Amino acid sequence: MSALDSISTRLAYTEDQALLRDEARRMLATRSSIEAVRALHPDPVGDDPAVWSELAQLGWLGLLASEEHGGAGLGAVEFAILAEEAGRTLLPTPLLAHVLAAKVVDVGGSAAQRATWLPPLAAGGLRASWAHVEVGGTWRVDDTTVEEEGGRLHGTKAFVWAAETADVFCLPVRVDGEVRIALVRRDAVGLHVQGEAGLDRTRRQGRIVLDGAAPEALLERPASEVEAAILPLAWTALAAESVGGATAALDLTAAYAATREQFGKPIGAFQAIKHPLVNVLIATEQARSLVYAAACAIDQGNDDAVLLARMAKAGSADAYGFATSRAIQFHGGFGFTEDCDAHLYRRRALASRPALGDPDHHRARIADQILGARAP
Amino acid sequence: MAQEEIFTQEALDSFRAEVRRWVEQNRPPDPGFVLPQTMLSVTTDDQFTYLRDWQAKVYDAGFVGVEWPVEYGGGGRPRGYQRVVDQEMSRAGVPFLINLVGLAWAGPVILAYGTEAQKQRFIMKALRADEIWCQGFSEPSAGSDLASLQTRAVRNGDEWAVSGHKVWTSLGRYAHQMILLARTDPDAQKHAGISFFLAPMKIEGIEVAPLTKLTGEGGFNQIFFDDARFPAERLLGQEGQGWEIALATLGFERGASDGAAGGRSDVYSYDIGALIELARETVRDGRPALEDPSVRDRIARFATEAVAMRFSRLRTRIPGLVADRPMALPLMAKVESSEHLQRLADYGCELQGYAGSLTKGDPAAVDEGEWQRFYLNTYSMTIAGGTSEIVRNILGEKVLGLPKTR
Ligand SMILES: Cc1cc2nc3c(=O)[nH]c(=O)nc-3n(C[C@H](O)[C@H](O)[C@H](O)COP(=O)(O)OP(=O)(O)OC[C@H]3O[C@@H](n4cnc5c(N)ncnc54)[C@H](O)[C@@H]3O)c2cc1C
Numbered sequence: 001m002s003a004l005d006s007i008s009t010r011l012a013y014t015e016d017q018a019l020l021r022d023e024a025r026r027m028l029a030t031r032s033s034i035e036a037v038r039a040l041h042p043d044p045v046g047d048d049p050a051v052w053s054e055l056a057q058l059g060w061l062g063l064l065a066s067e068e069h070g071g072a073g074l075g076a077v078e079f080a081i082l083a084e085e086a087g088r089t090l091l092p093t094p095l096l097a098h099v100l101a102a103k104v105v106d107v108g109g110s111a112a113q114r115a116t117w118l119p120p121l122a123a124g125g126l127r128a129s130w131a132h133v134e135v136g137g138t139w140r141v142d143d144t145t146v147e148e149e150g151g152r153l154h155g156t157k158a159f160v161w162a163a164e165t166a167d168v169f170c171l172p173v174r175v176d177g178e179v180r181i182a183l184v185r186r187d188a189v190g191l192h193v194q195g196e197a198g199l200d201r202t203r204r205q206g207r208i209v210l211d212g213a214a215p216e217a218l219l220e221r222p223a224s225e226v227e228a229a230i231l232p233l234a235w236t237a238l239a240a241e242s243v244g245g246a247t248a249a250l251d252l253t254a255a256y257a258a259t260r261e262q263f264g265k266p267i268g269a270f271q272a273i274k275h276p277l278v279n280v281l282i283a284t285e286q287a288r289s290l291v292y293a294a295a296c297a298i299d300q301g302n303d304d305a306v307l308l309a310r311m312a313k314a315g316s317a318d319a320y321g322f323a324t325s326r327a328i329q330f331h332g333g334f335g336f337t338e339d340c341d342a343h344l345y346r347r348r349a350l351a352s353r354p355a356l357g358d359p360d361h362h363r364a365r366i367a368d369q370i371l372g373a374r375a376p
Numbered sequence: 377m378a379q380e381e382i383f384t385q386e387a388l389d390s391f392r393a394e395v396r397r398w399v400e401q402n403r404p405p406d407p408g409f410v411l412p413q414t415m416l417s418v419t420t421d422d423q424f425t426y427l428r429d430w431q432a433k434v435y436d437a438g439f440v441g442v443e444w445p446v447e448y449g450g451g452g453r454p455r456g457y458q459r460v461v462d463q464e465m466s467r468a469g470v471p472f473l474i475n476l477v478g479l480a481w482a483g484p485v486i487l488a489y490g491t492e493a494q495k496q497r498f499i500m501k502a503l504r505a506d507e508i509w510c511q512g513f514s515e516p517s518a519g520s521d522l523a524s525l526q527t528r529a530v531r532n533g534d535e536w537a538v539s540g541h542k543v544w545t546s547l548g549r550y551a552h553q554m555i556l557l558a559r560t561d562p563d564a565q566k567h568a569g570i571s572f573f574l575a576p577m578k579i580e581g582i583e584v585a586p587l588t589k590l591t592g593e594g595g596f597n598q599i600f601f602d603d604a605r606f607p608a609e610r611l612l613g614q615e616g617q618g619w620e621i622a623l624a625t626l627g628f629e630r631g632a633s634d635g636a637a638g639g640r641s642d643v644y645s646y647d648i649g650a651l652i653e654l655a656r657e658t659v660r661d662g663r664p665a666l667e668d669p670s671v672r673d674r675i676a677r678f679a680t681e682a683v684a685m686r687f688s689r690l691r692t693r694i695p696g697l698v699a700d701r702p703m704a705l706p707l708m709a710k711v712e713s714s715e716h717l718q719r720l721a722d723y724g725c726e727l728q729g730y731a732g733s734l735t736k737g738d739p740a741a742v743d744e745g746e747w748q749r750f751y752l753n754t755y756s757m758t759i760a761g762g763t764s765e766i767v768r769n770i771l772g773e774k775v776l777g778l779p780k781t782r
Binding site: 004005007011012013014015017018247250254255257258265268269271275282285288289290293311360363364366368371375 | 676680684685687688701708769775780781782
């Protein structure tokens with residue numbers, strides 16, 4: 001594998017990490033069962049405040065934040081574990097959005113800014129989200145069209161997770177020709193939130209219109225530096241969440257195929273069902289290997305992190321799409337109903353695919369990294 | 377406490393350096409004839425002798441059976457060392473080890489099920505390629521449904537007498553020993569009536585008839601047994617235990633079980649690195665194919681698969697990371713790696729454009745037609761040792777809990 005020979009990341013998984021996974025799985029199975037998730041569909045807020053408090057008590061809302069500021073100071077592997085478990089149950093609580101936003105503050109803030117903002121974020125008293133996507137779908141911080149002028153912000157961000165429930169947004173803004181990360185409160189005068197009609201009702205999103213709102217702070221470090229630290233983590237977490245979801249969709253479908261009978265036998269005995277499900281299994285397990293490779297690379301501070309995280313994001317999006325498409329198909333007419341859980345996962349997979357780059361995007365960058373950029 | 381590799385990285389690194397140095401200094405000379413791509417296609421006596429000498433040399437240097445017990449001629453080192461040797465050999469592009477059946481399938485089951493006398497008798501000779509092994513499982517009407525095999529073994533006093541017909545027997549023409557499945561109790565239930573033998577090949581009553589493969593090479597054979605007799609102590613395990621041992625053998629053959637004494641069983645020298653080189657050399661629309669966005673996308677897909685396979689292999693060693701489905705990764709490795717290489721080889725041929733329609737012998741063939749030979753050869757991996765379809769059945773049933781297909 002000449003071009004990939006230099007990958008040197010070591011896989012590792014501690015007892016504590018295994019315990020964290022078990023605890024997360026137990027907790028989410030009882031507090032965020034798929035029935036509970038469905039029950040939140042008509043809810044205007046879309047997530048259960050009691051679950052938020054419980055996540056706060058477990059220390060998971062401050063998972064990545066520094067210990068000196070009340071965080072758990074844990075790493076990408078732990079984040080991947082929680083994301084994977086959250087993905088299995090389609091947890092509507094905006095855990096990923098919040099943990100990533102807190103990490104933005106941790107990475108980008110001055111000592112004073114971190115001391116001010118991190119403790120309430122880690123404790124969960126303040127809910128945050130990362131608002132970095134443009135209306136047209138570009139999502140790099142350098143793409144931002146939000147402008148700062150005389151201490152006021154003007155512009156619009158879209159596809160913001162938890163837009164209607166976050167207390168504070170981290171968003172990239174242009175200040176004197178430089179891009180910085182601003183912290184803006186949702187209740188700031190001149191900030192308007194419009195919920196979007198999302199395909200995936202288990203992850204609420206919306207638009208933020210800034211019409212002269214004043215930021216609470218501008219993080220000290222340049223936005224591009226913050227983004228460089230955040231992206232591999234965010235790709236890996238989304239990939240982990242997708243692997244969790246793909247696994248749940250596979251389990252659901254395999255269980256159905258083992259019991260639903262036609263032509264006098266369970267449909268899972270037909271290879272037209274069995275073999276595609278095995279292909280789903282292979283795609284999902286391959287993606288899971290990439291997720292934990294990427295997470296270990298991040299925690300080891302290894303240069304492989306970007307490449308592996310892109311591979312994980314691309315591979316998991318494909319696997320999730322495949323798993324959930326087969327989930328609907330193999331439930332037959334029942335799969336076409338609102339009552340069957342298959343479409344819930346299918347919707348999440350469709351909505352997550354474009355987030356922070358779709359598979360085509362990542363493969364183009366993977367190619368640049370292993371082959372060198374194309375000649376102009 | 378991290379559940380990491382048990383060996384220390386430094387010791388392994390210095391071992392790697394030692395292997396690399398040795399390989400550089402002992403690279404065998406160009407044979408002056410075309411070598412087969414794997415042990416499955418050894419066709420001529422020249423090829424056979426050359427490859428057998430090479431394995432003996434590697435063994436004498438201490439790089440075959442590196443992890444196997446010292447008392448049977450192995451190196452007695454911890455797990456992880458053999459893989460280093462395999463990787464270095466593959467990297468250096470030196471020939472493969474011819475006695476793959478002995479090193480990777482027969483040897484491990486003899487270590488697991490054999491008597492002390494059997495281990496003493498067979499292991500070291502297999503490691504050094506003093507005795508070549510072949511596998512007599514498949515029959516004309518028992519392939520995927522292996523347990524329906526009909527070759528009979530009858531016990532007469534201190535001897536077994538075997539009659540029947542085996543097919544697709546790789547290396548059958550050169551082998552000294554065979555792992556043989558035969559029915560010893562025709563009245564017992566299908567799986568229960570089978571026994572496992574370590575049968576001598578160079579005896580009366582055994583006739584070998586070569587077959588020609590789709591690449592035009594030999595390697596495969598039919599084996600006819602007509603009252604072939606060998607001593608009773610050639611039985612491995614108990615009478616009727618054959619199916620259990622056969623499954624263990626297939627576990628090794630499919631790469632689902634660790635423990636081979638070397639042999640780069642799954643390594644053709646064509647991989648993602650070779651594909652990238654090919655794309656660099658190939659011109660498309662007046663530019664290197666490597667610059668074409670659709671080629672780049674395909675390469676990125678293959679690269680992603682290759683890296684995922686690599687980390688899947690590493691992940692099998694970390695119990696916490698495979699806790700939910702412990703059997704998934706070992707069972708899926710064969711399907712995934714063989715089909716990955718098949719797609720990759722196919723794409724290599726496609727990238728060549730019109731030149732992809734040429735083969736060995738044409739001066740304009742790319743890389744002397746090796747990609748085409750490689751592509752045809754990849755079907756050995758998707759068919760032998762349990763076809764992809766059969767392995768998918770097993771995965772569906774053992775891992776996903778789906779009902780049996782009948
Ligand atoms: C290169 C090579 C080397 C080999 N070397 C050896 C050797 O050294 N020793 C040895 O004993 N054997 C050897 N084999 C034989 C190999 O193990 C068999 O070819 C293999 O098990 C398939 O059996 P078959 O050829 O009878 O095909 P069949 O079993 O007839 O299969 C034909 C097709 O039907 C499919 N099929 C069969 N049953 C099912 C099912 N239940 N569900 C879905 N699909 C099914 C198969 O997947 C395949 O696509 C070798 C084969 C090859 C290609």
